[in-house]
Amino acid sequence: MSVYLDHAATTPIFDVAVKAMTDALIKVGNPSSLHTEGRSTRKDVEDARELIAKSVGCLPSEVIFTGSGTEADNAAIKGLFWKSGKRLILISAIEHHAVLDPARWLVEHEGAELIEIPVNKNGVLDLDFLTSLIAKRGDEVALISVMHSNNETGVIQPIAEVVKIAGDIPVHTDAVQSFTKTQLSYQDLGVTSMALSAHKVGGPHGIGALILKRAYEIPALLHGGGQEREIRSGTLNAPAIVAFAAAAASKNYDANRVNELRKRFEEGVLLSAPDAYINGVDAQRLPGISNVTFPGTQSDSLLLLMDSEKVSCSTGAACSAGVHRPSHVLLAMGHTEISAQSSLRFSLGANSTAADVDFALSVLPKVIERGRAANQK
């Protein structure tokens, strides 16, 4: 038996998405062409756009297809910054690199100033910090970016409150992990922009979406044929788009069921490793993510051992050389470098089962014992 517990990295593509994609792959027609074939493909794309708009609570015209969630984040962070004419960027200290790195790039190349908003020990944004910062320097702020839920811990962030505090300042949210997993409405949140990705929701790789307020134009990263409100030129990837929509519209992901599975998993973990602790346990979390610290271990040893037992999980961050690094998310939550490097992320998905959880729990005691022994060397 092999058990996949890394659904937050990517989750298996849904059958409905495979069907939609393969049907579209063998169809000819550029959605920008004016003839019969072009119009037919364009219809598929616009149907898909409406489905995605419906599932995220925005207008169809607010959906801009991109090549990935990372691209959507980059387009938003850089676009909102350039549009504003202001210098100060506020992001949470636990952003994904898709937000963190473009923000840092703007500091290095475009004269931006970056302030990271801290989180508490449960990984929830410090709203008081944000409030007093806005009171002092609100006029200088180009944009605020806070992820809807964190990819490493699953902790959900108070985005509606951030929007209230922000007033007129544009707010971007990376909702890649949240989409289809928890209550998420673009309109209700009131953010300016939002990033989504298909392969986290049962769709294919290489397709994402930037949700951007109607009639709110930002400078583009890609220039060309003028597709997608001239914000994202390039021939529309119709097969991936229709598959994305099919996955997003499916009801395959049962949040209650996944939440029950996680409860079963975390209870089992704490039974076999009483000194382990769940990061963000007291906060509101996504159903599927469980980030566990196992004191006295190194997570890359644990991952190798779990992998040899046919259980796939994640250590979180790795540098470009593939070397495991302490997670900036856990460090922001008050971890030391050592405890941050003793943590593993397990993430459940739409097709996870109780048998998966039980199998992972059955190999855990041996893995922890060996991981501890390896750490003492």
Added chain:
Amino acid sequence: MKIIAAMSGGVDSAVAAARAVEAGHEVIGVHLALASNPQKYRSGARGCCTIEDSHDARRAADKIGIPFYIWDMAEEFHDGVVENFLSEYAAGRTPNPCLRCNEKIKFAAVLDRAKAMGFDGVVTGHYARTQIGPMGKTLHRAIDPLKDQSYVLAVLTTEQINGAIFPLGDTEKVDIRIEAEARGLAVAQKPDSHDICFVPSGDNAGWLRDRLGSEVGPIVDNAGNKIGEHKGAYTYTIGQRKGLGLTVPTADGSPRFVLKIEPVTNTVVVGAREELAVSKLVGEKTIWCGPAVDEKPLHGFAQVRAHGAALDCTYYFDGKNLVAELDKPLLGIANGQALVIYDGDRVVGSATICESA
């Protein structure tokens, strides 16, 4: 057995891993990240420390069909190998960092971690052989004399040798490349690594100068007369003749050679070629690769450089140090070099040279 294959990204460790799989072992490939700020690309012929090398190792593991991970040993490598290299030079000695890496990293940190994780040993692409006989598992020279790496492995204890597998020792390098080609390994024609992996430029003297400074000091003859100036004593090697920039010639016009480096007084001593000759080597920090030797003199071979000659000698352990008395004198020995003793092709043990006469 369940074993870890240490994969540098070079051809040797890739073939070693493939052979271990074929021998029926359960093998997991591990690339050691040794540099804290790895370069993106290889420059020249230095291996082990670039992202490109870790990619090559990963692709070899893919081809062989084994799992692959990267272990971060940068801190251990820095503390155990790089710092040691610097402090040895600063003390006027000439260290060999490859021995330290085998002693502290590959067959210590890695082997210990592997064993704790339930593995039985570590396989590497070193050219050396092991044999099991009345003395237990012993370490021997590879059959390819040009590639033999038993010298840099002579820091392994019996316990470490028991956990080590060297599948390449019975094959010549040229055949390893042919085998790699036949196995479809993309690294088949990758150049061998030379020099010191953590000195990316290959400019050892410049690297040392950047870290230890380049304080000017005197070059003196054996009588103590100043005959020139040097720019950082540790950038000279014992036996060096060229680049001394001496202003006072010898009476008979014969060349001078570096005889001694004295870090405390920052002095380089030069003299005639004959003065370099030594016939007795004394080494401290002895490590036995098999049964320990006592004060009874035995005949064997001494080697003092990675690819140096095997010199006929009589060796013994005086209770504190390993001593080798050479049948014929040898020129240009520096303290800090490793003295490795062989009994035929078997590695007896090693010590760090602290005295020679």
